[in-house]
Amino acid sequence: MEASLFLLFLLSFYSFISNIISTTTNVITTNHNITDGETIVSSGGTFEMGFFSLSGSSNRYIGIWYKQILPMQTVVWVANREKPLTNTSSVVLKVIKPGILALLNDKNETIWSTNTSRSVQNPVAVLLDSGNLVVKDANDDNTDKLLWQSFNFPTDTFLPNMKLGKNFQTGQDVYLSAWKNESDPTPGEITLHIDPTGYPQTVVKRGTSVLGSSGPWNGLRWSGDRVPPPNQSSIYKIQYVFNKEEVSYSYYFIDSLMLPRLVLTSSGYVQGLMWVNQTKTWLYLSLPPNTCDAYSVCGAYGSCDIDHSPVCSCLEKFVEKYPQQWEKGDWSNGCVRRKPFDCNKEHVFLKYSGIKLPDTKYSQYNTTMTLDKCRQVCSRNCSCTAYSSLDIRNGGRGCLFWFGELIDIKKISGGQDIYIRMASSELVSEAGSKRKMAKILAVSLSLLMAMFLLGLILLLYNWKKNKLKLKEEFELPLFQLSTITRATDNFSVNNKVGEGGFGPVYKGVLEEGQQVAVKRLSRTSKQGLDEFKNEVIYISKLQHRNLVRLLGCCIQGEEKMLIYEYMSNKSLDSYIFDQTKSKLLDWPKRFDIINGIARGLLYLHQDSRLRIIHRDLKASNILLDMEMNPKISDFGLARSVAGNEMGANTSHVVGTQGYMSPEYAVEGMFSVKSDVFSFGVLVLETVSCKKNRSFFDQNQSLNLLGYAWKLYKEDRSLELIDEQLAGSCHISQVLRSIQVGLLCVQQCPEDRPNMSSVIMMLGNSHGSRLPEAKEPGFFPEREVLEADKSGSQNELTITSIYPR
Numbered sequence: 001m002e003a004s005l006f007l008l009f010l011l012s013f014y015s016f017i018s019n020i021i022s023t024t025t026n027v028i029t030t031n032h033n034i035t036d037g038e039t040i041v042s043s044g045g046t047f048e049m050g051f052f053s054l055s056g057s058s059n060r061y062i063g064i065w066y067k068q069i070l071p072m073q074t075v076v077w078v079a080n081r082e083k084p085l086t087n088t089s090s091v092v093l094k095v096i097k098p099g100i101l102a103l104l105n106d107k108n109e110t111i112w113s114t115n116t117s118r119s120v121q122n123p124v125a126v127l128l129d130s131g132n133l134v135v136k137d138a139n140d141d142n143t144d145k146l147l148w149q150s151f152n153f154p155t156d157t158f159l160p161n162m163k164l165g166k167n168f169q170t171g172q173d174v175y176l177s178a179w180k181n182e183s184d185p186t187p188g189e190i191t192l193h194i195d196p197t198g199y200p201q202t203v204v205k206r207g208t209s210v211l212g213s214s215g216p217w218n219g220l221r222w223s224g225d226r227v228p229p230p231n232q233s234s235i236y237k238i239q240y241v242f243n244k245e246e247v248s249y250s251y252y253f254i255d256s257l258m259l260p261r262l263v264l265t266s267s268g269y270v271q272g273l274m275w276v277n278q279t280k281t282w283l284y285l286s287l288p289p290n291t292c293d294a295y296s297v298c299g300a301y302g303s304c305d306i307d308h309s310p311v312c313s314c315l316e317k318f319v320e321k322y323p324q325q326w327e328k329g330d331w332s333n334g335c336v337r338r339k340p341f342d343c344n345k346e347h348v349f350l351k352y353s354g355i356k357l358p359d360t361k362y363s364q365y366n367t368t369m370t371l372d373k374c375r376q377v378c379s380r381n382c383s384c385t386a387y388s389s390l391d392i393r394n395g396g397r398g399c400l401f402w403f404g405e406l407i408d409i410k411k412i413s414g415g416q417d418i419y420i421r422m423a424s425s426e427l428v429s430e431a432g433s434k435r436k437m438a439k440i441l442a443v444s445l446s447l448l449m450a451m452f453l454l455g456l457i458l459l460l461y462n463w464k465k466n467k468l469k470l471k472e473e474f475e476l477p478l479f480q481l482s483t484i485t486r487a488t489d490n491f492s493v494n495n496k497v498g499e500g501g502f503g504p505v506y507k508g509v510l511e512e513g514q515q516v517a518v519k520r521l522s523r524t525s526k527q528g529l530d531e532f533k534n535e536v537i538y539i540s541k542l543q544h545r546n547l548v549r550l551l552g553c554c555i556q557g558e559e560k561m562l563i564y565e566y567m568s569n570k571s572l573d574s575y576i577f578d579q580t581k582s583k584l585l586d587w588p589k590r591f592d593i594i595n596g597i598a599r600g601l602l603y604l605h606q607d608s609r610l611r612i613i614h615r616d617l618k619a620s621n622i623l624l625d626m627e628m629n630p631k632i633s634d635f636g637l638a639r640s641v642a643g644n645e646m647g648a649n650t651s652h653v654v655g656t657q658g659y660m661s662p663e664y665a666v667e668g669m670f671s672v673k674s675d676v677f678s679f680g681v682l683v684l685e686t687v688s689c690k691k692n693r694s695f696f697d698q699n700q701s702l703n704l705l706g707y708a709w710k711l712y713k714e715d716r717s718l719e720l721i722d723e724q725l726a727g728s729c730h731i732s733q734v735l736r737s738i739q740v741g742l743l744c745v746q747q748c749p750e751d752r753p754n755m756s757s758v759i760m761m762l763g764n765s766h767g768s769r770l771p772e773a774k775e776p777g778f779f780p781e782r783e784v785l786e787a788d789k790s791g792s793q794n795e796l797t798i799t800s801i802y803p804r
């Protein structure tokens with residue numbers, strides 16, 4: 001469970017509300033039916049209950065939502081989530097004897113009802129201000145005598161005062177069950193249980209397969225909480241109970257006027273939210289999910305560390321079980337002890353620190369033993385693989401013992417200690433190295449001290465840098481969601497102008513009449529979020545007439561959008577790859593475009609503050625303004641390289657097929673020269689109006705680069721030119737451009753010119769000779785393991801391709 005909900009800064013968002021005087025009833029009695037259109041309101045005015053529909057559907061449901069934050073209806077509970085109503089004209093919600101609340105149709109058939117094992121004289125249903133709907137006897141306020149309460153049957157929302165968990169006496173299990181999707185409250189497959197098997201832990205599942213687990217409660221928090229809640233807080237309290245009767249987890253805010261909620265989303269994440277009255281939005285409190293959140297990412301004895309690349313590594317003194325698979329990123333088989341231990345031989349327990357404790361499904365515990373006793377007990381039973389302290393408060397108390405393999409271990413800050421059984425020979429080498437270490441230590445204590453300080457400084461520096469980065473991100477003008485919604489006519493399909501790297505792009509008109517392009521991050525895209533951040537970081541710092549200008553952003557709730565100047569002529573590909581529109585681009589215009597792109601790229605590579613490699617230069621990322629000036633867009637994949645560095649290497653190759661240089665696509669080497677390659681492809685495409693990828697010479701199955709080179713070698717380059725250019729063509733300029741294009745796509749990165757030479761060569765009107773182009777680096781299509789069809793129809797944006 002994500003405890004970051006409980007971040008301390010909440011108070012600053014909090015505002016007092018004056019007493020709400022409720023005039024509506026909060027009680028349903030035996031002679032008061034609720035029909036569609038009627039609502040009841042909790043006594044404090046926080047919650048309201050009645051019939052509702054979700055946008056895009058005519059289904060009617062009975063549910064509970066926040067009254068104060070209308071018109072944004074935030075539903076926290078749904079009664080008939082499995083049985084939606086399509087016609088409510090004669091449906092009523094009523095309390096009937098012996099004590100149930102029922103939804104009945106005109107034939108007096110029960111559509112939905114509560115149940116009870118008891119019968120009372122005067123049953124009523126009351127909506128409490130906590131959001132709990134209870135059925136009870138009108139004259140009995142004893143909370144232990146409730147006939148039924150909605151808090152025992154939550155849907156996807158975990159509210160304060162609700163108790164999740166299991167009652168061992170009645171067998172009742174209170175758990176969250178996510179909606180099928182945002183617009184369908186039917187129970188999906190995702191659930192969140194407090195699973196008491198072994199030792200209790202929170203487990204999120206899809207059907208029966210585990211998606212994530214919190215690890216055990218350690219007295220202060222769940223072992224896997226990424227943001228440990230403070231030990232004590234004056235704002236909220238967390239209550240964890242585990243005894244013979246029950247295991248339960250609940251939280252409540254000291255000030256009941258705050259409106260927090262935890263929601264289990266249909267994708268399986270627990271999201272913490274808090275209503276911010278000033279901005280009228282839900283503030284998201286959870287950290288964004290990361291790879292290490294998934295269950296057992298690194299297999300047995302593997303440890304997931306999100307700050308490392310790759311995220312998985314074996315615990316110390318363990319080795320990959322199947323190194324080849326591991327190399328390829330298949331970590332599921334995990335690790336094994338590098339020295340197998342034999343129960344009949346001697347063994348030791350080695351301490352591993354700073355980790356989220358393993359899955360406790362196969363564990364046992366004792367609440368009173370000391371750590372020393374734990375070791376003795378664990379060492380007596382051969383199948384006991386590890387132990388740890390059960391409760392970390394006051395120096396530790398009790399033991400948790402694991403049986404079998406240890407899975408779902410993570411490296412986290414504020415993690416715990418665990419002691420794992422190892423062959424005693426591991427200790428020998430440990431002791432040996434310890435002795436050696438002591439010697440070295442004596443000699444170089446001062447050095448270590450210095451390194452420690454250095455580490456500290458680096459830590460502080462990084463921290464400061466991150467803070468700065470955040471701040472810089474938000475130095476952009478912020479637009480209100482409502483402004484953008486209005487400007488784009490509520491993101492109407494008619495205003496959709498394209499699909500960018502991370503989501504749809506809409507045209508919009510601001511109130512002042514300014515036209516803008518709005519790029520909306522699709523909510524489902526995890527990669528999209530990274531690209532979004534990337535784009536904000538880079539493009540907000542760049543300004544050049546050949547780069548698209550970012551006007552601001554809009555970040556509200558789950559919505560994230562970037563607002564750009566609108567480019568009325570769309571993108572270059574819409575012209576050059578379109579028979580009719582390509583006529584509109586005569587040669588002088590095309591030459592201007594080629595030069596403009598070159599200048600923009602030169603700025604990125606050399607003149608900007610950041611030295612940026614774009615990595616995804618292609619015709620669809622070149623936008624054209626009213627005067628057909630080209631502007632480079634889409635910095636979602638861009639990378640900055642340090643001042644004197646020319647390039648870098650990545651195992652995660654991103655870009656677009658047909659524009660990627662061979663060394664990048666195959667080896668993951670990217671540099672300014674890989675952009676130069678893409679630029680060369682662009683030049684040849686612009687001259688020929690043919691796509692590099694889709695172009696095939698009938699006989700020889702060459703792509704455009706191969707074909708252009710063949711013609712060039714045979715001195716027939718003019719045949720490459722688009723027929724439409726016949727009239728406007730400036731032969732020597734065209735030939736020069738083709739040659740520059742070919743120079744840019746040469747196989748060897750060192751042979752390719754840099755952008756400043758490109759500009760000189762293009763502009764050289766005196767006809768001095770250009771170097772001869774060598775064979776271009778065109779290569780057969782490679783196996784694409786993971787491709788994402790977010791580019792335009794015929795382009796694949798490769799998100800990952802593994803070099804061989």
Ligand SMILES: *[C@@H]1O[C@H](CO)[C@@H](O)[C@H](O)[C@H]1NC(C)=O
Pocket residue numbers: 015016017018068257277
């Ligand atoms: C939120 O603001 C509205 C006025 O905009 C006010 O009526 C309401 O009481 C406030 N609610 C809270 C929880 O502060």
Ligand SMILES: *[C@@H]1O[C@H](CO)[C@@H](O)[C@H](O)[C@H]1NC(C)=O
Pocket residue numbers: 031032033092094104
């Ligand atoms: C409640 O509905 C029932 C039919 O379901 C009707 O017979 C009864 O008169 C209604 N009571 C009130 C108070 O409206």
Ligand SMILES: *[C@@H]1O[C@H](CO)[C@@H](O)[C@H](O)[C@H]1NC(C)=O
Pocket residue numbers: 087088089090106
């Ligand atoms: C809804 O139900 C009522 C009563 O059962 C019926 O008279 C009415 O025609 C129904 N409406 C629709 C749209 O089906």
Ligand SMILES: *[C@@H]1O[C@H](CO)[C@@H](O)[C@H](O)[C@H]1NC(C)=O
Pocket residue numbers: 096108110
């Ligand atoms: C409707 O059904 C309930 C039980 O479900 C019964 O007590 C009640 O008498 C019925 N009312 C009518 C009008 O049939």
Ligand SMILES: *[C@@H]1O[C@H](CO)[C@@H](O)[C@H](O)[C@H]1NC(C)=O
Pocket residue numbers: 115116117
């Ligand atoms: C009420 O029904 C639910 C499921 O339909 C069941 O789990 C629960 O035990 C029932 N409660 C009582 C008090 O009968």
Ligand SMILES: *[C@@H]1O[C@H](CO)[C@@H](O)[C@H](O)[C@H]1NC(C)=O
Pocket residue numbers: 180181182183184
């Ligand atoms: C939600 O699920 C329903 C049924 O499973 C489906 O018809 C609907 O299209 C889904 N809506 C969205 C927004 O995914």
Ligand SMILES: *[C@@H]1O[C@H](CO)[C@@H](O)[C@H](O)[C@H]1NC(C)=O
Pocket residue numbers: 365366367368369373
């Ligand atoms: C826990 O350990 C103590 C001391 O060894 C022992 O007396 C007690 O019975 C153990 N409790 C359980 C539940 O095993």
Ligand SMILES: *[C@@H]1O[C@H](CO)[C@@H](O)[C@H](O)[C@H]1NC(C)=O
Pocket residue numbers: 364381382383384403
């Ligand atoms: C060791 O512990 C396991 C799991 O509790 C148990 O099944 C087994 O009987 C124990 N073995 C011995 C020798 O105590």
Ligand SMILES: *[C@@H]1O[C@H](CO)[C@@H](O)[C@H](O)[C@H]1NC(C)=O
Pocket residue numbers: 220230231392393394395
């Ligand atoms: C919270 O508890 C932990 C573990 O007992 C302790 O190390 C830490 O100092 C405590 N923090 C505060 C602020 O009391």
